[in-house]
Amino acid sequence: MTLGALLDAGAELGFVISTLEGLNVDGWSLTTEQVDRNGIRATRAVVDAPEQHHHRHWSDIRLMLEQASLPDRVRARALAVFEALAMAEGDVHGVSPEDVHFHEVGALDAIVDIVGSCAALESLGIDEIASGPVAVGVGSISAAHGILPNPPPAVVNLLEGIATVSVDVDMELTTPTGAAIINALAGQVGPMPDMTISGSGYGAGTRDLADRANVTQVIIGTSTDTTSDGIETVIELSTNLDDVTGETLGDAITQLMDAGALDAWVTPIVMKKGRPAHTLSVLATPVDSPRLVELMMATTGTLGVRTRQIQRTVAARRIVTVSVDGHDVDVKVSDFRVKAEFDQALKAADALGVPVTEVAARAEALAQET
Secondary structure, three states: OHHHHHHHOOOOHHHHHHHHHHHOOOOOEEEEEEEEEOOEEEEEEEEEOOOOOOOEEHHHHHHHHHHOOOOHHHHHHHHHHHHHHHHHHHHHHOOOHHHOEEOHHHOHHHHHHHHHHHHHHHHHOOOOOEEOOEEEOOOEEEEOOEEEEOOOHHHHHHOOOOOEEEOOOOOOOOOHHHHHHHHHHOOEEOOOOOEEEEEEEEEEOOOOOOOOOOEEEEEEEEEOOOOOOOEEEEEEEEEEEOOOOHHHHHHHHHHHHHOOOOEEEEEEEEOHHHOEEEEEEEEEOOOOHHHHHHHHHHHHOOOOOEEEEEEEEOOOEEEEEEEEOOEEEEEEEEOOOEEEOHHHHHHHHHHHOOOHHHHHHHHHHHHHHO
16 A cells, blocks of 8 residues: 555656566556545555465575665665564564565565555655554454454554554554565654645555545655754664674774764663673664665674664754864864864864864864854
8 A cells, every 4th residue: 555655646657667677576566546545536556466475584685685686765764664563573472573584575566565655756756754653453364373462463563652543443554565675764653744745545455445545645844843842853773782793893884974874873782691792883864764774784794674763852962163273173172062073173283283172172163253
């Protein structure tokens, strides 16, 4: 339904199909049809893939995506979605995410659906994703493991910490695929962000219900958020590492910061069997988080990265550039603190032959005078 909604909102079907062809997998097709769902015209994405019962491990899908000819952001987003699925399924079955054996979501039609949705986001040029509270049904559903409660365990895990709305409908309103997309890609869940709306779309489900429109709504716009309370939504990424050197950790932090991380740090921990280890943590914007997840994996070799949506309060600040004996130094000025950029202060101190603390103090004093 997500793919259908994005196509209905204006994503180019040709672009999505050509992107999917980069998977180098045969035996599928993607078409659309216009349908009516309780009075709402909607687009239904129809994925035809006869290989409905082919099961794959997370490692198989990751290798497929890593080797595919995909745009970088499409690949990163798709990896993040399947990573979230693997973490959730692994928790349900008590196994490592690496050993998760996907059933429904490992079939080719599900892979086309997820990668196609990420390609549709790229076609639309979507940088940030938000979601309203997620609807869940009641009763039970039939799945590869038999009869399961509704919402099923994997969906419950994926929606942990995410606002939900219970609807008295005896059907699966949110699938693991849909929940994983929200878990991995949505930077915020709640009221619709302030925006200037530029388009919308409706993706249809297979069933046509008598009392409600079985559709997913997508609204596209440009942010008009002008709040000044300093509260922003960011993504915290973390992974536990017990087999990398300090040099590798230091290099990972450097690469992550150079790639746009808001912050990156390492915390000593003790893992099972008393093994000393470290947690590598990263703060990222919702836009950058999929790309930084991929970089964390590439630089450390980790097999899994946890993601958590958090809010932080950022003090309003301005950058003032001052001259200390002919050497420019940037200074951050806020209502609470004035702080010279250390690297620039150090460079000036080396050139002037004075302590860096002296240069920083002079730069900060000059900044306060401006």
